[in-house]
Amino acid sequence: MNATNPIFGPNRLKIGVFGLNGKGSAHTLVPEAYKPTWPNVLEAARLADGAGYEALVAYARWKGYIPGRVSHPAGIILDPFTFCAGLAQATTHAAVVTTSHAPTIHPIAAAKQCATIDVISGGRLGLNVVAGWNRPELEMFGAPLREHTDRYAHLAEWLAVIERLWTSEEEFDFEGEFFKVTGGMSMPGPVQRPRPPVMCAGGSDIGRRFACEHGDMCFILLHSEKPEDWARQIADYKTFAREEFGRTVQVWTYAPVVQRDTQEEADRYLQHYSVEMADEESLDGWISGNVANSKGQPSDVLSRMRRGLAAGGGGTRFVGTAEAIAAKLHELSDAGLDGILFTWVDFADGLRRMNRDILPLLEARGLRQPFRPASGHAA
Numbered sequence: 141m142n143a144t145n146p147i148f149g150p151n152r153l154k155i156g157v158f159g160l161n162g163k164g165s166a167h168t169l170v171p172e173a174y175k176p177t178w179p180n181v182l183e184a185a186r187l188a189d190g191a192g193y194e195a196l197v198a199y200a201r202w203k204g205y206i207p208g209r210v211s212h213p214a215g216i217i218l219d220p221f222t223f224c225a226g227l228a229q230a231t232t233h234a235a236v237v238t239t240s241h242a243p244t245i246h247p248i249a250a251a252k253q254c255a256t257i258d259v260i261s262g263g264r265l266g267l268n269v270v271a272g273w274n275r276p277e278l279e280m281f282g283a284p285l286r287e288h289t290d291r292y293a294h295l296a297e298w299l300a301v302i303e304r305l306w307t308s309e310e311e312f313d314f315e316g317e318f319f320k321v322t323g324g325m326s327m328p329g330p331v332q333r334p335r336p337p338v339m340c341a342g343g344s345d346i347g348r349r350f351a352c353e354h355g356d357m358c359f360i361l362l363h364s365e366k367p368e369d370w371a372r373q374i375a376d377y378k379t380f381a382r383e384e385f386g387r388t389v390q391v392w393t394y395a396p397v398v399q400r401d402t403q404e405e406a407d408r409y410l411q412h413y414s415v416e417m418a419d420e421e422s423l424d425g426w427i428s429g430n431v432a433n434s435k436g437q438p439s440d441v442l443s444r445m446r447r448g449l450a451a452g453g454g455g456t457r458f459v460g461t462a463e464a465i466a467a468k469l470h471e472l473s474d475a476g477l478d479g480i481l482f483t484w485v486d487f488a489d490g491l492r493r494m495n496r497d498i499l500p501l502l503e504a505r506g507l508r509q510p511f512r513p514a515s516g517h518a519a
């Protein structure tokens with residue numbers, strides 16, 4: 141499927157970078173924290189692209205988490221569609237994955253923007269479809285944050301319109317519960333056939349169901365550090381997709397990384413940026429905006445969640461030496477994981493360390509092939 145897109149390439153463990161269009165995921169006040177200026181974006185994106193990473197995933201966020209603080213870093217986010225169009229031109233290998241909140245963009249506009257990025261990138265687009273959870277940003281649009289089930293029903297219809305527009309060779313009418321399209325068409329279609337890959341990252345039961353029905357790259361958060369639990373969680377997911385929808389899906393996860401020469405050094409840096417220099421105000425805002433995940437949680441769970449979020453979120457973290465990180469990645473791959481998106485406090489620094497020290501270990505372990513960039517890397 142889609143030979144132009146490395147998401148479907150041969151590496152047993154696929155890797156990518158999450159969040160280059162904003163501040164990344166950590167809630168920290170350290171001065172070296174990444175800022176999405178275009179030179180910074182290009183530096184990090186090319187470090188990943190030039191080393192053969194499969195995906196650069198941009199997130200969709202319309203405002204930060206602290207009410208009234210318009211210039212807080214959490215609110216400084218480049219638009220993921222135009223960002224991916226720029227990355228498409230600046231890179232030659234990685235999939236450029238944009239994200240859209242269905243309530244904020246009409247599917248006709250999204251379908252055409254996606255097709256345009258697919259054309260620019262020569263068939264490397266991916267689309268992360270999200271329903272939205274951050275009430276204040278949806279309220280800014282006058283769009284309702286629907287109840288969970290309705291959120292995903294709306295998302296399914298939104299995606300159905302996009303897929304019709306991507307594939308239909310004739311004008312069509314569409315009438316659903318949420319959208320009415322008369323004489324729909326969108327040309328050119330995307331380069332990738334039957335369609336560009338769809339990424340889904342819902343964590344609730346309904347979100348997972350949606351991902352199994354519609355996603356190609358499906359995300360889980362690993363809530364255990366035991367390989368046997370990972371294997372069960374991943375196998376359950378793939379089995380559900382196959383049995384319920386007859387579909388084969390890739391299962392990915394997402395994780396912050398702190399790689400240092402010793403475990404002690406890595407632990408110390410984690411403590412520094414996510415505890416001593418935690419951005420408590422931003423954490424307060426995130427937690428109060430994300431009522432569904434925080435409501436009714438006991439205080440120790442909430443406190444653990446807060447520390448995890450400060451470190452960059454995700455279900456697991458990679459904190460240690462290159463050898464330890466490579467070994468954990470190998471265990472995850474053996475547990476059935478297809479891919480992983482990384483995030484760092486300082487992306488360029490993290491990518492340089494990973495490219496230098498971890499990628500050769502992953503190659504030696506047979507998880508990835510050595511990468512030879514196509515000649516004439518985009519200027």
Ligand SMILES: Cc1cc2nc3c(=O)[nH]c(=O)nc-3n(C[C@H](O)[C@H](O)[C@H](O)COP(=O)(O)O)c2cc1C
Pocket residue numbers: 158198199200201239241268269270271272273274341342343344345346347348359394481
């Ligand atoms: C890797 C990853 C990327 C995500 N990207 C976004 C995003 O860009 N914007 C957003 O509002 N939510 C994003 N989410 C949140 C999910 O789409 C989803 O809303 C959240 O996991 C809660 O799941 P639920 O909708 O099933 O309750 C992301 C989640 C993950 C794990």
